Amino acid sequence: MKTLAVMSRKGGAGKTTVAVNLTLAARVMGVRAVLADADPMRSACEVLKGRDEAASVLFETSAAKLFTLTQACQRGGVELLIIDTPAAPEADVAEAVKVADLCLAVARPTYLDLAAAVMSVAVIQRLGREGLIALNQCPPARNGVEPPAVLKAFEALRFASLPVAPVALRSRVVYQTAFAQARSVMEMDGGGAAAREVQELFGHVWRQLNGEGRAPMRTANDDLGRTHARAGLAMVPTA
Template sequence: MKTLAVMSRKGGAGKTTVAVNLTLAARALGVRAVLADADPMRSAHEVLRGRDEAANLLVETSASKLFALTEASRRAGVELLVIDTPAAPEADVAEAVKVADLCLAVARPTYLDLAAAVLSVAVIQRLGREGLIVLNQCAPSRAGVEPPSVLKAFEALRFAHLPVAPTAMRARMVYQTAFAQGRSVLESDPQGAAAQEVRALFGQVWRRLNGERPAAMSSANDDLARARRGLILAPTA
């Protein structure tokens, strides 16, 4: 079993959006995936509680129960456990990081979000875990040109000493529309740009969970260079 912790030390970064969509992307591909909602806000539970398979898809838990949950999930044959982590306190965040094979530090391309991402990276590195930074709620590219805010975010993240996912998730209303229906964007608009982003990000995460280190994930410096050349652009709106 693989365990993925989706984290952000700042509210509003969209970690629940990432966690829910990646979990449902895994299940769409036949992976036995379960989402552990360890955030006291219970946002993932609010989105998924009305689904027919909610009992097998979603577990409400807390940081203190994560170790026991991972062991129980492994025995039950779960292939991927995704943890929607709390934003604070740091001790609870650390419990999620300890049980994770890979940690996703989710951040918007804003100054305060990037500062919070640095805090997430510090916890990941202190505990010796694998990590990946995911830029979320980025403005869509226009005519093949990345917005300055996204380029600046890649530039800032080169100091974080953690790889940055080559797929940036864009700010799209379909994410909220899908959540209102208890669905992922893959289900709400399977051919849309957001669905393409989620598929691409899940592929990158799944390969990394299974030990692959594609060149496209090498460093924030390399990602920035590709962004400037227009080679890592997600689908336009």
């Protein structure tokens, strides 16, 4: 069994949106995945409680119970446990990080979100776990050109000491439309842009969880370079 902790030390980054959509994407793709809602806000529970199979896909839990839950899931034949972590306190966040095979730090392309991502990275590295950063709620590219806020976010994350997922999730209304029906974007609109982005992100996360394709690892700097190249811009050398 693999365990993924979805993290954000700042509210509003879309941590629960990512955790729920990755869990349901995994199930659509044939992986026996369950979601542990360890966030006292219980947003994941609010979304998923209306599903017929809610009892088998969702566990309402706390940081103190995560170790016991992971053991129970492993005995039950679960292939992937995704944890929607609390934003605070740090001790509770650390409990989720400790049981995770991979930690996914979610951040919007804003100054405060990126600062919170750095805090998540610090916890991940202090506890010696594997980590990955995912940009969420990014404005869509226009005519193949990334908005300046996204470019600046990739640039800033070059210094975060963790790889960045090669696909950014965009700000799209379909996420809220799907949640209102207790569904994921893949279930709501399987051929849409949001569904493709979630599927690509899940594929990247799943490969990393299973030790596939780790070298060479795509980083924020790599993606920024490719984006600049597409836009006809030159990379600024760094020390």
